[in-house]
Amino acid sequence: MPIYTAPTRDTRFVVNELLDLASFGNLPGFENATPDMIDTVINEAGKFCAEVLAPLNQSGDQEGCTRHEDGSVTTPKGFKEAFDQYRESGWGTISQPEEFGGQGMPHVMGFVIEEFVATSNQAFGMYPGLTTGAVSALIAKGSPKQQATYLPKMVSGEWLGTMNLTEPHCGTDLGMIRTKAEPQADGSYAITGTKIFISAGEHDLTENIIHLVLAKTPDAPDSSKGISLFVVPKVLVNDDASLGERNAVSCGSIEHKMGIHGNATCVMNYDGAKGWMVGEENKGLAAMFIMMNAARLGVGIQGLGQAEVAYQNAVAYALDRRQGRALTGPADPEAKADPIFVHPDVRRMLMDAKAFTEGQRALCLWGALLVDLAHKAPTEEERADADALIGLLTPVIKGYGTDKGYEVATNMQQVFGGHGYIEEWGMSQFVRDARIAMIYEGTNGVQAMDLCGRKLAQNGGAAVQAFFKLVGEEIEAAKSDATLAPLAEALGKALNEQQAATMWFMQNAMTNPNNLGAGAHNYMHIMGIVTLGLMWLRMAKVSLEKLAGEPEDKAFYEAKLATARYYMDRFIPEAGALRRKLEAGADSMMALGEEAFQTAA
Known part of the structure; x- marks a missing residue:
C-alpha cells in the first residue's frame, strides 16, 4: 500500500523561518498566527491527512463514484465519514473570514492544509477545495442577502459549492456558452442548459450544494461581454434558512476519467432551475476570474501534492530495492546487491523531485502570503504591488508547477521499474491524478498565454x-x-x-x-x-x-x-x-x- 507522511518539518521551515509569518502580526488576521499556533495547525493537519485521508486514496480510486437512477451520487466508501471529521475539525474554516464563521487566519495556513489534503487524497480534496473559490466570488460580488443565506454554511462545510463554466461545445472560450437565464417576476432567473466537467457536481457529503453558474440573459451580447453569474442551489433555501424543495438541477452522468476517480465529475442539467444573479448583469466574467484565480492556485498545489507523494514512495522503494552495484564499488559488501538508491540515474530523478517539491512548496506559500498582503498590507501601494505580483505568478504556479509535478510523478514511477507499472504499488494513480492538473482550470497552454499575452503587458x-x-x-x-x-x-x-x-x-x-x-x-x-x-x-x-x-x-x-x-x-x-x-x-x-x-x- 502506498505511504504518505505530511512534510511538516519542511512546511514549518517555510512558514516560520522563510516567510517569518509571525513578523506580520501587526496585520489583521495575523495576530493569532504565532509560531506555537502555526506549529500546532501544521502538525495536527498533517496527522489528520496521513491517518484519515491517505488510507482512502487508493480504495477511492479503485471504487470511484456511483450515480443512481434518481440522479443522486454516492462517493467511495469512507469519504462521507472522513468529510464529517474534516468538517467537525474545522480544517476548511482556517483562513475563511470570521464574519461568516471562519477562523480568520492567513491564507498561508489555508494553503498548508490544502497541500496536505491534496497530497494525501486529491479526489477528496476537490470537494471542499472548490468551495473556496465559490466563497471568494460570493464575498466579492454577492449581495448581503446572498452572503447571509449561503456563506455561513459554505464556510462551515455544512454545504459545499461548485463552479459551472464549461459546456459541451466550449471550454476556454466562454463567450460561446449557451446556457440561458430567463428573468422571473419574483426577481429570480430560470436557468436552462448543460454544463460538463463539473467537479463535485453531485455527491452525498452534504445536504445542499451551491452551484455558481455562468449563463446569458435574453438580450445579452453574443460574446464574453454577455456573461452573467448566478447562484443556483441544489435545494432551495427558505427565508428562515431551512431547506425547501429540490431545485431543477440534476446530474445527468458521471464522466469516466483517467484519474481522480474518487471525485464525481458530472454532466449537470439545468431545466429551468431557480437561480439569482450574482453581481451585475453581463459582468460575470470578472466574478468568474475570482473563482478561477483561486482555483488555479489550488491546482498548482495539486501539482506539488502528487509530486510529493510520488517522491516519498520512490525514496522508500529506492532504499529498499536491491539491484546491481554502485559504480564506485559495493556500498554494502555483505549483500548480493546494493540498494538502487546508489545509482546516479536514480539519484538524478530523486534529486530533481526533491529540488522541485521543496521549491514549489516555498513558492506556493509565498504566493499565499502575497494573497494576504494584497488584502491586508498597511498601505494601498503595498496592497496593489502584492496583487500585481500574485497575478503575474498565478499562471506560473499553476502552469509550470503542474507541468513539473506531472514530470516528477512519472519519474518517480520510473524509479520503481516494472513495479511502477503495477497498480498495487500506487504509482500509476499518482501519475493519473497528476495529469488532470495540467488540463483543468485552464490548460497550461492557456496559462502560458495568460502570462505572456495579458500579464506581461x-x-x-x-x-x-x-x-x-x-x-x-x-x-x-x-x-x-x-x-x-x-x-x-x-x-x-x-x-x-x-x-x-x-x-x-x-x-x-x-x-x-x-x-x-x-x-x-x-x-x-x-x-x-x-x-x-x-x-x-x-x-x-x-x-x-x-x-x-x-x-x-x-x-x-x-x-x-x-x-x-x-x-x-x-x-x-x-x-x-x-x-x-x-x-x-x-x-x-x-x-x-x-x-x-x-x-x-
Missing part, C-alpha cells in the same frame, strides 16, 4: 519589471556572501535569459502575434525556473544563517544548501535552451498546411 509591464527588480536586488545582496555568491550568479544568468526573452517578445510579437503564441510555453517555464531559483536562494540564505548558530537539526539545513546547489547546477541551465527555442519564432511551427498533418492511406 498589463499596466505597461509594471508587474514583470517589479519582479525583475525584486529578483535582481536579492541576487546582488547575496553576492556579498562567499557561500551564496555562486548560487546568486547562477540565478542571475537565468534572470538574464528571462529578460532577454521578454525583450524578444516586445520586438517580435507585435509584427507577428504567432511569435508570442509559439514561445509562450517556453517563457512560462523560464519564469518558473527563475522563480523557484529565487526560492532556493532565499532558502539557502536562511539555512546559512541557521547553521551559524549550531542548530540541533544541522543536517536539515545542510541538505537545504546541497539541494540549492543542485537546483542551480541542474535546473538553471534549462533557461538558456528554452530562450533559444522561444527565439526560433513561429515560422517553422506554422509553415505546414492542414493536409500535411493528415495520414495518407
Whole structure:
C-alpha cells in the first residue's frame, strides 16, 4: 500500500523561518498566527491527512463514484465519514473570514492544509477545495442577502459549492456558452442548459450544494461581454434558512476519467432551475476570474501534492530495492546487491523531485502570503504591488508547477521499474491524478498565454519589471556572501535569459502575434525556473544563517544548501535552451498546411 507522511518539518521551515509569518502580526488576521499556533495547525493537519485521508486514496480510486437512477451520487466508501471529521475539525474554516464563521487566519495556513489534503487524497480534496473559490466570488460580488443565506454554511462545510463554466461545445472560450437565464417576476432567473466537467457536481457529503453558474440573459451580447453569474442551489433555501424543495438541477452522468476517480465529475442539467444573479448583469466574467484565480492556485498545489507523494514512495522503494552495484564499488559488501538508491540515474530523478517539491512548496506559500498582503498590507501601494505580483505568478504556479509535478510523478514511477507499472504499488494513480492538473482550470497552454499575452503587458509591464527588480536586488545582496555568491550568479544568468526573452517578445510579437503564441510555453517555464531559483536562494540564505548558530537539526539545513546547489547546477541551465527555442519564432511551427498533418492511406 502506498505511504504518505505530511512534510511538516519542511512546511514549518517555510512558514516560520522563510516567510517569518509571525513578523506580520501587526496585520489583521495575523495576530493569532504565532509560531506555537502555526506549529500546532501544521502538525495536527498533517496527522489528520496521513491517518484519515491517505488510507482512502487508493480504495477511492479503485471504487470511484456511483450515480443512481434518481440522479443522486454516492462517493467511495469512507469519504462521507472522513468529510464529517474534516468538517467537525474545522480544517476548511482556517483562513475563511470570521464574519461568516471562519477562523480568520492567513491564507498561508489555508494553503498548508490544502497541500496536505491534496497530497494525501486529491479526489477528496476537490470537494471542499472548490468551495473556496465559490466563497471568494460570493464575498466579492454577492449581495448581503446572498452572503447571509449561503456563506455561513459554505464556510462551515455544512454545504459545499461548485463552479459551472464549461459546456459541451466550449471550454476556454466562454463567450460561446449557451446556457440561458430567463428573468422571473419574483426577481429570480430560470436557468436552462448543460454544463460538463463539473467537479463535485453531485455527491452525498452534504445536504445542499451551491452551484455558481455562468449563463446569458435574453438580450445579452453574443460574446464574453454577455456573461452573467448566478447562484443556483441544489435545494432551495427558505427565508428562515431551512431547506425547501429540490431545485431543477440534476446530474445527468458521471464522466469516466483517467484519474481522480474518487471525485464525481458530472454532466449537470439545468431545466429551468431557480437561480439569482450574482453581481451585475453581463459582468460575470470578472466574478468568474475570482473563482478561477483561486482555483488555479489550488491546482498548482495539486501539482506539488502528487509530486510529493510520488517522491516519498520512490525514496522508500529506492532504499529498499536491491539491484546491481554502485559504480564506485559495493556500498554494502555483505549483500548480493546494493540498494538502487546508489545509482546516479536514480539519484538524478530523486534529486530533481526533491529540488522541485521543496521549491514549489516555498513558492506556493509565498504566493499565499502575497494573497494576504494584497488584502491586508498597511498601505494601498503595498496592497496593489502584492496583487500585481500574485497575478503575474498565478499562471506560473499553476502552469509550470503542474507541468513539473506531472514530470516528477512519472519519474518517480520510473524509479520503481516494472513495479511502477503495477497498480498495487500506487504509482500509476499518482501519475493519473497528476495529469488532470495540467488540463483543468485552464490548460497550461492557456496559462502560458495568460502570462505572456495579458500579464506581461498589463499596466505597461509594471508587474514583470517589479519582479525583475525584486529578483535582481536579492541576487546582488547575496553576492556579498562567499557561500551564496555562486548560487546568486547562477540565478542571475537565468534572470538574464528571462529578460532577454521578454525583450524578444516586445520586438517580435507585435509584427507577428504567432511569435508570442509559439514561445509562450517556453517563457512560462523560464519564469518558473527563475522563480523557484529565487526560492532556493532565499532558502539557502536562511539555512546559512541557521547553521551559524549550531542548530540541533544541522543536517536539515545542510541538505537545504546541497539541494540549492543542485537546483542551480541542474535546473538553471534549462533557461538558456528554452530562450533559444522561444527565439526560433513561429515560422517553422506554422509553415505546414492542414493536409500535411493528415495520414495518407
